[in-house]
Amino acid sequence: MPLKIIRADITQLKCDAIVNAANSSLLGGGGVDGAIHKAAGPGLLKKCGTLGGCKTGEAKITGGCKLPCKYIIHTVGPRWSGGTRGEEALLRSCYRSSLELAKRKGCKSVAFPLISSGAYGYPKDQALVIAVEEIAAFLLENDMLVYIVIYDKQSYRISENLFSDIAAFIDDNYVEVHFESNRADAIYDSVYFDSQADLPGDAQKERAPGKALRRAPSAKNAPFFGEANAAPETAVFSPSKASLEDALKSMDESFSEMLLRKIDEKGITDAECYKKANIDRKLFSKIRNDRLYKPSKSTALAFCIALELPLPEVRDMLMKAGYALSRSNKFDVIIEYFITNKNYNVFEINEALFAFDQALLGA
Ligand code: APR
8 A cells, every 4th residue: 555644653663764844954843853853863963964954845864863764854844824825835845855855765665744733733634635645646656655654643633524524424324224234244145145035025036946146235135235236147056056167157257357347447557546546566466467366355445446436336346355345334334435425535535544543445
């Protein structure tokens, strides 16, 4: 996953470079600046003393001194003064110049604090959006692992509206169908495990004798799932009756086959897809080269988001990987919120998942 949001103390991270939210003197201060200087030891102050300061929006680099990282990139964020003095452009420039500097030094991994969001008073939700946007733009053209490091919960904020919108959606859906989702799972299982008696009436009629009917959960056979999206009737084996060859013959499209087909149908390149999914190239090529590859649920969902699939197709694609969206799982409900609202920005989704203490999308 090329962009990760993590809770950590940046001075402990073993990545190639960490970024320091410094001031223009580069001679230390409080906040993350103070923590880095303290952990790096007095040698860092000596090195910084030779740099001749740093302009706001620019970045300079030193060795890591006693820190586990190889380099420290010192950048100076803007002080917030209402947003009328070019603060946004300067903050964007901090991320761009730090990433370019890291790239020139051959760094494979870089960790950022939320620059200017502490003593310099930049509104935290806007500081986060700028950080994610600039890093995501860089990652479209470059391969690097970038961390946004959140030191403490109060220094992390997504927009109030988005947060309350998602909280309301979770409240309605997560609680409301919590009980029924088990029943939906039971129906889902019965459909898949071919027990005639459990299928709702209409499904029984459609089934030819001796053939089980494979359907994705839909309004007809599992009234809790909104869209009617019955998978086409396929001859599905019931384990007791079919031989292994029949079983293998009747296996339909695998996850990776469906993924590659969808990429072609959307007319996008492989790289566009895995970058939009916030998945690294190596993982994508594993999936591409093994038709039976079984991705994690969050990887499968990341590709559904990158392909901007509607909910029924998301369910279908998840099923190929052996998963289902469950409304008794907050992570799934938040994903469903974004898909329902046609917001397929994987970085924004991860910001929200992080705000709700959920795992992130991507490997
Ligand atoms: N690891 C990761 N992040 C941290 C750590 C840490 N050890 N300590 C603080 N942070 C976070 C804060 O929670 C905040 O989200 O770093 C972010 C930036 O906050 P500040 O350090 O206050 O930096 P900034 O707002 O850019 O102000 C810079 O403060 O410390 C002085 O010398 C510095 O004058 C400069 C000004």
